[in-house]
Amino acid sequence: MLRDAPSLANGHYDLVIVGGGAYGAAAAWEASLRGLAVALLEQGDFASATSANSLKLIHGGFRYLQSMDLARVRLSLNELAILCRIAPHLVAPQPCLLPTRGLGKQGRLALAAALGLYNLLNQHDNLRGRLVSRREVAQMFPACSLPGASGGALWHDGLVHDSERLPLSYALGAAQRGAVAANYVQATGLLREGGRVAGVTARDRLSGDEFAVRGRVVMLAAGPWDGQVAGQKWPQPALAAALNLVVNRDLCRSTVALRSPLGRMEDPVCGGHRFIFMVPWRGRTLLGTAYRLYLGQPGQDGPKAPEILALLHEFNQACPELGLTPDEICFYHWGLLPLAQPGRTPAGGGLAVKRRIDEQPGLILVTGAKYTTARAVACEAVDRVCGQLGRPQRAQLSAKEPVWGGAPVSDVELASLPAASAAHLRAQYGGQAGAVAALAQGRAGLLEPLAPDTPVLGCEVVQAVEYEMAQSLRDVSLRRTVLGKAGRPSDQALRAACAIMAPRLGWDQARQERELAQALAPYRILQELK
Template structure:
């Protein structure tokens, strides 16, 4: 179980056990590797120097998508692989992934035309193995405007209409990690790998530091995998960088706007004046739009959206939706993420491949570089195959293709709606309204029973929080290793991005409940308050540049 309260006990386990595999990195890639390995029978530890998913895995476009734009770059194999993976991810985590019909409008003189769009989407359907009821449709200009009246009408010839899958990237990551922990992996956040331990020139372990307590520990493992995303080269530098290949980081930002200011009805994938492609997606009363693609050389830990980034997105919105004239003040929040791409000489950011590669040093450090959110499971399978081959461990093939993630064991997408409806009715017995229970069931899937149990207990004292929020926080502390208020508001709920007003309303009550539950000292409470304010400022700092 991923309990923040039981975290010190897990640290002792890390310090006293010989593992088959240690995974450094608690983003979606590391989480997938831990799950694949532990379900094959390997003993597995995973450490993450920040919170789980704190890097790229909580800062994406939040789509499990098939990479239509990679077809344009003729990366046919990538489209085929990640296209098929979309459906697997969806069926295994139906509570954090849902189909999203996407409009791809084409205008005279634009990047796409009716013939190229129709042909491209047809090839896409074939390569990705898209099921019949989700295959592409071609729409006339009238049908297109019916789907989304805000679109630019000048030169509009029609649109392609196809399915992507919307997700919550941080939630997807935590559900993978929870499943790995359920299967026996020891996963701990806020543990930084400091240095490698060698025997006869081979890595046999890692010295780590608990970032919350300052305590040191040594983890012994037969094999070590570096799955740290933007920090891949920094971890390799602790060992040696031998193969000459390195990462090239690019930054992408997204903006969130209230639906009152940008009442988008339909998700749209559209081209910009400079030939890039941008998503605009409605979500829970908000519209979010992104992304940019610029080279990034600063600290990957704290990327932020600049006023220049935000203005670029706002100009793109006005260009495609002329009636929408937005100022930076109408942007409620932003997020910025770093793409850890494999360096390719002379290529612009958008041209660099999103492919993944495995690198291995002479000391045995295995590094997974590049890759995409959608392909995480397949990447993990490939990495664990490599680990097993190199270590001669007697383990078989991957078991994750049909393995529901934590919360996802509802019997597949066909049964999910009935499950949510049943739980919405049941939740009223625990002090929740029908709508509150429904939202919790849709968000947490089959784990909702634990939230109902907390709701029942917390009715007497919610620490000044609405009952559903108090239940979410209690569950996060006990089952999702939620150690700080920022963990809760940024990655466990996504509220800093999609409900920032709610964060301002309830941040102090959350801090007080966490102080009681986790035993914060006054100094720790002050530090975690400050950390949350930093996250809120990062989401809105572009406004100061525009002031």
């Protein structure tokens, strides 16, 4: 996938997609599979906004039984099974545990009934749920004795261990099928001709060039920025800022759901006593999610130290035995989500929005609140595009086609690597792992980890720059590789990655120092927590 922003100006596309997050990238993949000529514009890096910040859960839908939303349970289960099939290196089933207590909604009787219904709706043997004993709960969640718990309910969600690489894989697949994709190209407005939208005006944020990208249909998948691109006439949804923490302790063997102690007054977005989750991830634990109303413009603001500490405190209140301390926080994930009631301050339950697809001649606007169902919703949006183009509707092609890297791995290509490095490459690149290793072309150094404290190999940096459009050290550290995803990378690892990038991107010494500083900027707030 090569960045060729100027050619965006010269093409005429069936579909111009604005936004390279989970929704836009999935739409680009589906539309390319259907044979549409696609342009994909991303103002930052692919999957650099909300999609980078998910709690990594692909929901199996058990939670939607609370509201008896059976259609949503089925959709989530189906989507989980599809993602495990088309991206098996990135998405796998993950047990999820809810401790049972008392005789009410969280009691064993009620949850046995819920699990029974869930299993009836569930066609997939490996995703079935069951009640578990106190002993099994202790094995899965050894960090806490959970006084008062009578056992647990166990079902399966999925874990997308690298939530940035799934949208990237959609974009890579789309580019292989002829889509023209470019990061750091911002859509600045809509082009209108003869009463319909006929493309977008755009600015290349790297060169400063401005141009038009013409298309028969434009799809806005710009998440919280949709309204900015669409203009004044679209209702601006209220936004919530959502926050997760990464702590440097391995707390649980499965995802664990706990009830938050916070009431309605302290948690106005969700209405109080929401479920909070601990997710085992990369030998550490993700804690989430906290929500607050966000009143600024998207992109203006980030998380503040007090809210990071407040979320840690909330987990300690929910489960005092955890005794989590601020110095265990090694990173955070933060992003914006649309709220259910456009333009109004929600009074609890505000995150209930499922998905929205709006339409005007030449324009489709797609918004969703879940990473889990992004592919399915994107397919619906592409159906609408096909409707506007007068093309026949088709079954979802991306439900069957493996994503880039999703096809089986040939172990022969990795045979010369140490087992840990081969396993690491397989987890990141799936069936393309051998091709990534081959980029070392006999230069043994590129098959070595960048530093003793990271599994990332030099050849991954080459892959990122030469084939995945990485433009900055931060792109490599946060999104192409696992270098900085779960905590601050070491100076040695960052400098090694920078040294591989510099000659390929023409960086002089001063630029390299700037890149290093920018790559470390997201971790600065951690100093304020100590």
